[in-house]
Amino acid sequence: MREETLIPKVGVVTDIRQDTPDVKTFRVVGLDGKKVFEHIPGQCAMLSVPGVGEGMFSITSSPTNTEFMEFSIKKCGCLTSWLHMMEVGQQITIRGPYGNGFPVESALKGKDLLFIAGGIGLAPLRSVINYVRDKKENYGSVHIIYGSRSMDDLVDYKEIIDEWCNDAGVKVDLTIDRPQEGWDGHVGFIPSFVEELSPDLSRTVLICGPPIMIKFTLDGLKKLGFEESQVYTTMELRMKCAIGKCGRCNIGNKYVCKDGPVFRFDQLAELPDEY
């Protein structure tokens, strides 16, 4: 019988980290203890709990991690609540990798990069950030602007502080929406923070976050002088098959699961704004 991508494989959860009140990060390996498949930063996998549902999640770990894959998952419904109740050792199903991923080996090579993330939107970008940090010689400098509702809602806070902030060639700027005790960093929304920081116009930009944040940030970047063709984002639409067949995730004639989820804004500008 032919291989069938719609039939998943078994994945084992080997570690669970509570990142924020509603985000947990899960480590997943196959039954043999190894990575289930290789991926490109920005690609996703379909995870499921049989009888509960299946959902698309960004692979947040970098492909340079040879031992396991990680998923940062926000609790927002049926499947994600179930995933949040899991204990270490729980098996789930996994299939992938899906989507195009970021052009780390082509368009992004040799470039100075600017990452802008809001909330759980850091998940797909973290894969690129750690990939680029592990292959420094291939990329220019890295500037990361990351914000969340509050200090407690910053995903991967420990890794950001312990690793990214101590990495020469990586500049990190954090912000939270409202003042909070114990926070002496920047307070304010991401779009205005980006405008204040007025990043280098030569950078290639990768944005991910809630649609409204992406919209206002893009407007701000354009005001600063960035071109749409310099800015990449990753889209989130309802998905079922993840292979461009079930007809669910299209934006115009593009299927986000297959032709995306990574798009440049000049590509999106030629498509209907149904996202």
Place this chain on the structure above:
Amino acid sequence: MKKISIDRLNELFAAIAASKALYMPVDDGKNGAKYSKWSEGTEYSKAANTKRSAKDFFFPQVEDMAEFNVNGKEIEIIDTREECEEFVVFGVRACDAKSFEILDSVYLVDPVDSYYASRREHGIIMTMACNKPTDTCFCSAFGIDASNPMGDISCWMNDSDLLLSANTEKGQALLDSINILDEADDNAADDTKAAIKAILEKLPLFGLSTEGMKGKTLMEVFNSDKWAELSESCLGCGTCTFVCPTCQCYDIRDYDTGHGVMRYRCWDSCMYSDFTLCAHGNTRTTQLQRFRQRFMHKLVYYPENNGGVFGCVGCGRCLRSCPISMNIVKVMKTLEG
């Protein structure tokens, strides 16, 4: 070309059914026809076409995909796929035969859909030229010739004979295996073809043009101000998508079998409001958007991705079944106007 007297059709059906499951249109008692499995006594229907399309043979309305046994923290995945039976579908019309090509370019491109592919590999399509095309037929708008249908074997029926001609190796092998067929001249079907062509040219929708989409960009058609009036009365019932031979959308769901979990897929419809509902909201909140999606897909998106081939075969099913009499013909005419 081969032939057999129409008095001996039952012998032909019996010969095919001896080695393969044979399906054909049969009167449904409600002025239409439906595909049924042939057995001794089954009457082949003379209806213009079946109410449901023939896509069920390859893309059934519901099908199981895989089973899961959940035991504590452990999951066992059971591949429930089975090699599909050898089968023949007799009496498929030209439009429906073309619809399989349209589904092929979705399901057979990498990664191949093995469920669909298995049925395609094991199925033989015997088409039948349309002696009685109806007022709702417009296959010719999409370059389909109802007098010369494709499929593995093409058939024509005249007053005395059924004529058969193979188009593929699979079709040839089937014809070769039936020893009650007589030889016929290669032009034996020409009179029938000419007679059908004459009828086709008099159909009310003959000459329906696809100009409404030509020379316009995707965004120009998408932004047309006509969509509002076109979609105004649409109930979002989804009937047009279910009867359509080229509608390909599906949902994947799980059900509890009592001793495990079965994952299955079933047809879905872009006309439904929850089709695109996702964690951060819904990307198509109005019926206008959903209606536009269906017709943009057939008339613009699919052609854009498939070398200009339209995603409609002009079978007319959506014209006959929409409760508010909205349909793709009205959309094409309005977009052109």
